[in-house]
Amino acid sequence: MLTVFRDLFKYDGRFRVAFIFLLLVVIMSILTIVSPYDPKKTFMVPADVAPSLKYPFGTNSRGQDLFWWMTFAVRNSLILGIITAIVSRIIAIFVGMVSGYRGGWPDRFLMSFNDSFVVLPVLPILILLSFLLRGRMNLWALGVVLGLFGWAWDGRLIRSQVLSLKERAFTRTAVYSGTRPLLITMREHLPFVLPVVFATTINNMLWAIGMEVTLSVLGLSDVTLPTIGTAIYWANQHQALVAGVWWWLATPIVVAMVLFLGLYLFFSSVNEFIDPRTRLRRIGA
Amino acid sequence: MSLMQMEDVRAYYRTEAYGISRSVRAVDGVSLELLENEIYGVAGESSCGKTTLIKVISGTVKPPLRVESGRVDFNFGDFEVDMLKISPEDMRQNVRWKEISYVMQGSMSVLNPVRKISRTFEDIVGTHQGIPDKKAFREQMREHVMRLGLPPDVLTLYPHQLSGGMRQRVAIALATVFHPSLIIADEPTTALDVVVQRGVLHMLKDIQAESANTVLLVTHDLAVHANVADRVGIMYAGRIVEEGPTQTIFQAPRHPYTEHLINSLPVIGDKTVKKSLGGAPPNLADPPSGCRFHPRCPLAMDRCRTEMPEMIMLSERHRVACHLVEEGRA
């Protein structure tokens, strides 16, 4: 694992950038522990102070230190992305692999279920849900809901992979070696499916964080909770740009870009690395 | 008359991934002459460098493949060209299709699957010399196809409507539109059934006999060479180990590798036990020292392990690279 890390760091520029960006994000998230302010409290510091040494990101019109407030925002957005990714990956892998390998009626059942989720318009439903649950939709609930809506395409992708893997001769070799179906999927197919899973995980996180931003900007999430989205919501509420408090809006945008770019570059770099073809090249094929 | 003179060509694949750089010496010191009006067969097993050799000859060297040294000189009669230095523009305008054309295994890739065969003909001719009169051109194509013994109706069909053998023959027809000096046929019949293979190879032979040009026939199937080629070169691990007239190669092979290959071929009507060689073809990223065949050669001597054998001329047209032959022991 360490050598993998070292190789990637040494030979892939994308990975270096991603590493630095994600490190910043993680450090910010960890700093929440030592935050001197509770992000829910307002007017702890002078309002509308431009970025300075004392307040690196400035303060907002609600009297909050933006740096410390953003540490919570980044942490919460990241947690949301992770919850969504875990929930949707579990469903996608299960549905994709079972459906692909078993075929027959389980496949037909799972795929009709899957198709329903593919065609559901996610945003209107989320807006509706947010209206219904307004205020009660905490981070975990939102993460799980997004996860429930975010697996369908990836499940299909995994299924199609497994379908083609199933036709390859090595699957038949495994069958005639007496290997049980569950082990065949785990040993023969999972290594080929993992890159897809990984690629879609990061995509899914980005999608979840973006979704939250959308809902928050519209004011449909729990706006008392600091996230990248609610940061923009509050800035808009106080007409930060008109008032000349540009840093209020600039801070979440820059932080979001660092987070998105970091995740994206990390994804493309690692994805190339764990691609079976690259892996084959590395082991000398 | 010589059509192509290839001088000590070395072409290596260089790849680098995560700090591991590898160089695969796919063609490593090959000299070769193609004459006018002949079918030259290149035989060799998988990854012996025969595909790379074709890339060098046809001027389609692209990274990671690089030609390290050597020359490939063509003499097309009205002009001469070094294939390793030719400009892409010159290549496209004067050489590809017009002087050198290419028939490969499973020719789906040259025939556009969504265009009728006649359209593919028009596309290729159009980009190379333009078609002033479409109607006259169609008539010309019909004649060309009929002269090659194909039903002219194939021109109105799509590639997927043709059988594998007919597709392959259409690809040959396409390759001969401009009467090129050299037709490179890369495993042209490998995926085909024996009966179809026979038909396709007949056509290739007929065309060559009629237009007296050169065919470079590359296939691993020695029985095909025995029946089609005029001269055969045997490749092993990136080098030509023996070359000679087909009759000589099959009746009196001198290199132990050639001899083994020919003697191990099963023949209908013969049930005597055929022996197999031990070992496996070497990895070209790390070829053995000396003669590359020595780890598998039943007759290897000390000298074979350290010293690379040079080509010896046994007669005007028969040459072999083997220390045993040089020392008169085989």
Next chain:
Amino acid sequence: MSANEKLLDVDHVTVSFHIGSFLAGGQLVAVNDVTFALYADKPEIYSIAGESGSGKTTLANVLLHDLEPTEGKVTFEGRDLSTLKSRRDSMQFMAKVQPVFQNPFETFSPLRRVEEYLVETAMQFGRAKNRRDAAKVADEALHQVGLSLAEVSRRYPHELSGGQIQRVSVARALIPNPRLILADEPVSMVDASLRMAIVNLFKKLRDEQKVSVIYITHDLATAYYISDRIAIMLRGVVVESGPVENVLGNPLHPYTQLLQESVPKPAATEREQWAQHIELGSTEVREYGRLGCKYAGRCPHVMDVCKTKVPPEQEVEGRTIRCFLYNDGAMPETASPVQTGNLETA
């Protein structure tokens, strides 16, 4: 075991696929009324030879119980394959019948070490209780194919040559101590200098291990070299079968004759016969749908009867043949044994 007890009995097996849509479409009869048997007391190498589209691989899948025949039945050691339902049944069957596949580089997952498959087979089929015993079993099997565990252990497929993998593949198939090995084009993708090692291996298995081998191939030369009996298939039909010396040494069916003389000889001295021109069809020959003999469209000796009636199997000069040319004058009364489809009109 009594004499003439059948190891494998293929009894009038027909496989047809429905092709096209529900409304417009036809039956494609991939395997058409095939009958043969292998005997328990006489291990042999039985070749099934044919061109692409002859149905030989479909037949192989039926024999491996991957596919149920549409008509007829396959019996192995007295048990009808269609009665194999549970995993236990399948395991018992797979312990006796094992496959070897065509492409050595596809037989094993490129991301797994090849020995894993050997160990797995030994454990699953009860040859070993733990990995250590399994490794021993694997080593023994590898020795039978001229390799050893030391040579292949910790290796990935790409680190071995095609010939080596194919031998590992045979070794894996040998671990459950099978009675029958079904090899589908096992040498067609193996280099010439390594090919004979595998072909000779099958002979050795027959002679020393008493394992029968069904060798499926398009390569008549290797088929002649190793097999005892051969069946020539054309569009699902076995047109000629019997001892290989008779069938290939002196082919009687016009199709077998064409096939046999189209094999190029690896000698530069007999070029003339091979160079005689032949007729080839332009589009995919729709021979599956023919009502009578599938070869009638190309046969130089075609008669009227060939186009309407299916030639029955008959014994001629030490072989079984389906051809009216060898019918002793009497018009056969047999109707078509299977309903052939209407591909031509579909």
